Amino acid sequence: MSGAGTGRTRRPGGKVSIYDVAERAGVSHQTVSRVINGHPNIREATRERVERAMAEIDYHPSGIARALATSRTRRIGVIVDSPVQYGPSSTFRAIEEAAVDAGYGVNALSVGDDVDLDRARVQEIDALCVIAPRYSTLSTLRARTSGVPLLLVKADPEHDVLSVAVDQYAGAVHAVDHLLELGHRRILHLGGPRDWADARVRARAYSERLAAEGLDPYPPLLGDWTSDYGYRVGSDPAAIPDEVTAVFAANDQMALGLVHGFHRRGIRVPDDVSVVGFDDLPDARHFLPPLTTVRQDFHALGTLALTTLIDALEGRAPVEGRMIEPELVVRASTAAPRG
């Protein structure tokens, strides 16, 4: 009893189930289910009747019940390593948008210094997407992912794991080449933390590019991405050798701080030293001087990440081109070195 056939229209809870729809449309609950899921073999007239019934009693399928029955939640977990940074956070948003468009929900899981996948409720997601990972995060993750499909958004593509990336190497080469073309020979790299994949690739590109030109790379200064760090370096007379004429900073924030630090010491950018950043923050064009930098299209990255993941999840052939190409944006923080 209390089954489908009784006279009830809506249960007290206000919830409407497929049984209510079925009853109203004069079909079985299973037929309703088929209509919902776009099953092929449904007579047109029946489908219409069911759809009308659904609309009339304002029926909405329960994702929870569906998840229980199918053990697929249509929800993906997104771990953002350093969520307050512009890059990760805009990537996250792009992923989220794309996910919603694909009919998936997004479970946000940020992470301080440890990844606690138990709290992350891994069982309630169909897949996991990790943004801007540090190497340390990655290894913790690998050990515990326990069956959930995984996609990495990171610097260097990985062999055995699904991943997408902005081509950090190419981006860094753009930056260095720009300085070389301007005539700089004494170029320093203000790098990101050793533990960050992006940082490492950029640093490697810097060294290799200079070496290829027969120039000696300086040992990179390793910062923490913050403008504070850049400021410290810029304002400390001992931090950067005097003969340096250009600095390639691994991100815009450190570049900003660096310029500030230089300014305090009376070193002018670009007159005395040129500075290139990385990221192209929305505000970088209004820094003083407007910053020459390498633009990463984080939105495209996020979209690519999600579509790649969903393709894999639904067994479709993966799209090709898992690398986004960055782009050099020349502004006013770089110039030819003084004769």
Next chain:
Amino acid sequence: MSGAGTGRTRRPGGKVSIYDVAERAGVSHQTVSRVINGHPNIREATRERVERAMAEIDYHPSGIARALATSRTRRIGVIVDSPVQYGPSSTFRAIEEAAVDAGYGVNALSVGDDVDLDRARVQEIDALCVIAPRYSTLSTLRARTSGVPLLLVKADPEHDVLSVAVDQYAGAVHAVDHLLELGHRRILHLGGPRDWADARVRARAYSERLAAEGLDPYPPLLGDWTSDYGYRVGSDPAAIPDEVTAVFAANDQMALGLVHGFHRRGIRVPDDVSVVGFDDLPDARHFLPPLTTVRQDFHALGTLALTTLIDALEGRAPVEGRMIEPELVVRASTAAPRG
């Protein structure tokens, strides 16, 4: 059949259910459920036996099944209006952290220009939290929230809705007072979009504060929060009356662009014009000149938001003090007007 008592240990799917635990511990599934939920009347010995069994077969309760049975998901939806902005995004992160600590999951739901609550799967969340809302978003929302508890993170506290806020009015007063104390009398406000609650409150504070001093407020220029807008205003000779000696910008980004625009016209900050921002972006201290601004503690805001929401959700007495106090940070973009 295939019920509890049969000899199966783990089902092929690799999933372990309370029945598996029950069997192993020699109790009924319901007893297991009681142990999981910390039900009082369980003999200590039984509890231990069950807990051991859970550990041995690595049992983890299914949130999905629990959600279906209880119709509570322990998940909250968080809508972020303009997710790429620093404020909203760091508030979001704080909320997320606090949510996880409280045992809740977070469903990210960003929103472009419309709020599509159907896609938002409102049925799968216990409550909704909306960050940095525009008035238009609010009204759409109010019409469709359909029973889900709602918390607003916004500028002006609301009577009939749960809400938390940074005291925008007080913050704006700090900014204007600072300029007044420096001796400025011709103060312009570079405001945010009309549709934004925060922007409106700041603009109102500006006008009222000046009026209280017997000064004539200028009609605020209404921007779109971007540094581009600030730049346009700053570089356009017609945009700002010449006699103005100080500008209170409604956020740091517009302030940054404004300074850039002034710079292009040869107007020096703070020598010729003082500029105050709002937010205290992490990089604001390294702008040139370092920006005087009003700091909002977004992290505290997010934490407050979530605890308030959870308290309400679980029927606890709400904490008092739903307003976060902002703080003036004086740097180098403000000075006394030239004699």
Next chain:
DNA sequence: CACTCGAATGTTAGCGCTCACAATCTCGGC
């Protein structure tokens, strides 16, 4: 020492959906 009562545990029935299978219907071909 039967008797009551609360503590501790078990039993049954869903939550709203899908899956696997069974049943019925429809129609072309002979």
Next chain:
DNA sequence: GCCGAGATTGTGAGCGCTAACATTCGAGTG
């Protein structure tokens, strides 16, 4: 006008859990 292959619809069970009620157990009472 009958048969079989699809097309279309229905039936029962179960996903893993909790809620409500039923039962058992042990100790305190008169």
